[in-house]
Amino acid sequence: MTSEQSPALHPAARAKGRNMTAIASGKGGVGKTWFAITLAHALARQGQRTLLFDGDLGLANVDIQLGLMPKHDLGGVLSGRLTLNQAAMAYDDGGFDVIAGRSGSGRLANLPPSRLRLLGDDLALLAAAYDQVILDLGAGVERTVRQLTDNAGTCIVLTTDEPTSLTDAYAFVKVTHMDRPGTDIRIVVNMANSTREGERTYNTLNKACEGFLKMSPPLLGVVRRDTKVRESIRNQVSLLTRFPNTEAATDVEAIARKLSDQV
Numbered sequence: 253m254t255s256e257q258s259p260a261l262h263p264a265a266r267a268k269g270r271n272m273t274a275i276a277s278g279k280g281g282v283g284k285t286w287f288a289i290t291l292a293h294a295l296a297r298q299g300q301r302t303l304l305f306d307g308d309l310g311l312a313n314v315d316i317q318l319g320l321m322p323k324h325d326l327g328g329v330l331s332g333r334l335t336l337n338q339a340a341m342a343y344d345d346g347g348f349d350v351i352a353g354r355s356g357s358g359r360l361a362n363l364p365p366s367r368l369r370l371l372g373d374d375l376a377l378l379a380a381a382y383d384q385v386i387l388d389l390g391a392g393v394e395r396t397v398r399q400l401t402d403n404a405g406t407c408i409v410l411t412t413d414e415p416t417s418l419t420d421a422y423a424f425v426k427v428t429h430m431d432r433p434g435t436d437i438r439i440v441v442n443m444a445n446s447t448r449e450g451e452r453t454y455n456t457l458n459k460a461c462e463g464f465l466k467m468s469p470p471l472l473g474v475v476r477r478d479t480k481v482r483e484s485i486r487n488q489v490s491l492l493t494r495f496p497n498t499e500a501a502t503d504v505e506a507i508a509r510k511l512s513d514q515v
């Protein structure tokens with residue numbers, strides 16, 4: 253346990269990340285990046301000043317999904333050429349700001365803990381200028397992902413109904429709960445065939461958490477499987493720009509409303 257995580261500092265640390273929400277999953281390919289973008293867009297549409305931070309330090313791809321050509325990215329921040337603030341760019345179509353990562357950068361994926369902590373502190377300072385900060389995380393449960401999660405007041409764990417995705421979501425909940433008991437963990441079931449089925453998937457995960465961890469992360473929402481998601485990603489535009497009334501868009505907007513009600 254680091255000094256920041258000591259019980260005495262815990263409330264302050266949580267207050268620091270109150271408006272920061274990390275999107276995690278354990279498993280890759282469950283829709284984290286897509287969900288982070290769509291959630292940021294939905295929050296912006298609801299009038300919230302929103303920043304989307306690409307925290308997938310090894311395989312950043314927020315900019316790819318949105319078809320952005322960022323002049324600046326995290327690489328410039330970490331080499332000391334830019335402040336975090338200078339690396340933020342406006343995504344005009346969505347009405348929110350983006351800090352792009354740099355894909356394929358092994359250097360970023362292997363940042364030392366001390367540097368990552370500084371980045372987290374910078375992000376906390378920058379977060380004061382926004383109502384909501386969304387942190388897209390990489391897959392896995394290793395140190396970098398966990399350390400970035402530490403900055404967030406809320407952690408959304410995304411899962412699908414696939415057993416591997418459920419197992420990895422459980423693993424993520426477990427390590428986060430062990431690292432920082434009391435972290436506000438919420439579950440979102442993505443690519444569900446129906447809301448009912450999504451709720452059943454949640455119940456499976458929740459039973460494991462109750463049985464083995466003696467805790468119960470609440471369900472924040474279910475996002476239905478929607479063919480328009482792939483189509484908008486293929487066209488490199490946000491779903492809410494292209495198909496604002498489709499099922500997945502409606503589901504994410506409901507989640508955004510729930511999230512902003514609580515922050």
Ligand SMILES: Nc1ncnc2c1ncn2[C@@H]1O[C@H](COP(=O)(O)OP(=O)(O)O)[C@@H](O)[C@H]1O
Pocket residue numbers: 277279280281282283284285286287442443444475476477478479481482485500
């Ligand atoms: N609700 C959904 N309905 C249909 N397809 C989805 C949905 N969410 C995500 N996807 C698909 O999953 C793929 C992987 O998404 P991505 O955001 O890159 O996942 P991750 O960041 O978790 O690796 C996307 O390219 C998209 O085609």
Ligand SMILES: [Mg+2]
Pocket residue numbers: 284285286308313389390
């Ligand atoms: Mg991703």
